[in-house]
Structure formats: structure tokens, C-alpha cells
Amino acid sequence: xxxxxxxxxxxxxxxxxxxxxxxxxxxxxxxxxxxxxxxxxxxxxxxxxxxxxxxxxxxxxxxxxxxxxxxxxxxxxxxxxxxxxxxxxxxxxxxxxxxxxxxxxxxxxxxxxxxxxxxxxxxxxxxxxxxxxxxxxxxxxxxxxxxxxxxxxxxxxxxxxxxxxxx
Amino acid sequence: xxxxxxxxxxxxxxxxxxxxxxxxxxxxxxxxxxxxxxxxxxxxxxxxxxxxxxxxxxxxxxxxxxxxxxxxxxxxxxxxxxxxxxxxxxxxxxxxxxxxxxxxxxxxxxxxxxxxxxxxxxxxxxxxxxxxxxxxxxxxxxxxxxxx
Numbered sequence: 001x002x003x004x005x006x007x008x009x010x011x012x013x014x015x016x017x018x019x020x021x022x023x024x025x026x027x028x029x030x031x032x033x034x035x036x037x038x039x040x041x042x043x044x045x046x047x048x049x050x051x052x053x054x055x056x057x058x059x060x061x062x063x064x065x066x067x068x069x070x071x072x073x074x075x076x077x078x079x080x081x082x083x084x085x086x087x088x089x090x091x092x093x094x095x096x097x098x099x100x101x102x103x104x105x106x107x108x109x110x111x112x113x114x115x116x117x118x119x120x121x122x123x124x125x126x127x128x129x130x131x132x133x134x135x136x137x138x139x140x141x142x143x144x145x146x147x148x149x150x151x152x153x154x155x156x157x158x159x160x161x162x163x164x165x166x167x
Numbered sequence: 168x169x170x171x172x173x174x175x176x177x178x179x180x181x182x183x184x185x186x187x188x189x190x191x192x193x194x195x196x197x198x199x200x201x202x203x204x205x206x207x208x209x210x211x212x213x214x215x216x217x218x219x220x221x222x223x224x225x226x227x228x229x230x231x232x233x234x235x236x237x238x239x240x241x242x243x244x245x246x247x248x249x250x251x252x253x254x255x256x257x258x259x260x261x262x263x264x265x266x267x268x269x270x271x272x273x274x275x276x277x278x279x280x281x282x283x284x285x286x287x288x289x290x291x292x293x294x295x296x297x298x299x300x301x302x303x304x305x306x307x308x309x310x311x312x313x314x315x
Contacts, residue, residue: 099218102292 012117013110081123081159090119123159130155170262194259199244207303210239214299218292225288229275232295236268239302261301267294 082090093115101108130152137144175183202210213235221228241247245256250272258265271294277283283291 095219098222099215102218102221102289105289 011114012121013113014117014120016117081126081155081162082119086122090115127156127159169266170258173258190255190259194256197244197246197256199260202242202303206242210235210242210299210303214296221289221292225285226278229271229278229288229291229295232292232299233272233275236295236299236302239299243302257298261298264297264301267297271295271298 094112097108097111097115100111134144134148134152137148170187171183174186178186214232217228217231217235220231237247237253240253240257245253248256254265254269254272257268271291274283274287274291274294278288278291
């Protein structure tokens, strides 16, 4: 077993991840603002959105709940943040890292950082893909259904809630 | 030679040879046996849990490591006994790692008096493991660390 592995530049760390996080450009922000203006208060679709029974009022941003999916009245609408395979893979990598702490504490911490960075990157990629797909629909003139937006918002809320809730 | 030196230090040079011979005779009466494959797997998996526990509870992990080594000794056919007797038995069958075993035990005792830090406890786990691995008789034992 190696005593200490030098960090090579191609290994992801949380610091790299923070450095690489792109700051949204002003044009992107305004494009989102424009889209949201399509649903002003009083608009029927806005009412549909808020009147949807799932989650919106009672449990909105209830960050004290330990598991959003468990409380979701309609679990099918909330896609898990990671696939089962990804979860299994990352859990097993974590278990290895933790078990090897006794032998190589420093390396263990470095690997934990890499794993966390990988998880953050995968999450960000997943959300970026989803947003890109929504934007593609808007750009091609297809109307994005309120239901799609509702589900998208739920996913963001689930992610946000877990971030705030993280133990 | 190291065994003799230690024993001579403990009981005096006149009695050292007799004590060592006595230890060997005692161990010859044990019925040391091999572990079945599934037993060994269970021990390997239990050890892994101990190592994982260290991150949350270093002291608890050291206590468990000691308990697990005892369990493994009993499973291999060593009689239940106090630490000094166990170490004496091990000095006959696994002289290469008995000093590690004593060092680990010492760290556990020192920790009970608030005199061992996390790094000491980490070393205790690694010392216990050197004996654990030999008792498991795995093909490729972990690197053992000699205690000065």
C-alpha cells in the first residue's frame, strides 16, 4: 500500500469543483426571468400550479423532514437524485475509504474529498441536463407544460432540502 | 532470542529457560484447529467493521479489536484466559507478532488512563491486526509493524 499518493491534477477535489462552478451569465438569468413572466399571478396555469395538491403548501420547504420522497403524496413525480447503481457504487466506495482510514488516514481523507466532489459533479450534471432539456423545449417553441415545471421545481426543492438537511 | 530476553527480564535469567519450556508444554496440550472458510470470512468481515468503526469511535474500535482477537483465539482452540496468559501462549505460537499484541494492549490500558491519543489508538488497531491476520492464516498477511 502506498504511504502517500501525490495528488495529480486529473483527480477531482471539492476545491476544483468550487473553482469550476460557472457563474451564470446575465443573459441566462434574464432568460429565466422572462420565462417566469409567462406565468404571472392570476394566470390560470399559475393557479393550477399552486392548487396542485402535492406538497406545495403544507410541506413547501419543510427542510426538517428527513426524507422528502417518503412524504411525497405522489412519489412517482420525484425522480431520485442518483440512480440505484450510482448509489450502490458510491456507498461501496465510501465504505472502502472509511475502512482504510486506519491504514492511511491522510489518503483516506483525500479520497473522501474526491468522492464527495464526484457526487457533487454528478448531481450538478443531472440538474444541468434537466435544465438544458427544458430550455431546448422553450427554444424550439414547444410549450413546456406546467406539470413538467412542477416536477422540475420539486426536484430542485428535494435537492435543496437535502442540502440544508444534510447531517 | 527476543523471547528469551523478555522472559529473562520478567522472571530472571535463572528461571527464563524453565518458564519458556513450561509455556511450550502448555501450548502443546491445546487443540489448535483451522477455521472453516465461512468462519474465516465472518472474521474478516467483522474485522472490517471494526476498522470502519474507528472513524466514529476510535476507543470503541480498539475495545472491539481486542474482543475480536480473543474470539478468534478461542475459535482457533486457545483456552480463555487473562491477557498475560494469552500473550504467553501467543509468544509460543506466533512469536513474530506477540510484541505487537502486547503493544496494542498497552495502548488500550494507557487510553483508559487518558494517556493515549487518536494516533496511538490507530496504531493499536494495526498492532492487533498483525496478530489477527496471523491467527487467520491468510495467504497474504498485512505488513506488520515491529514494535521497538
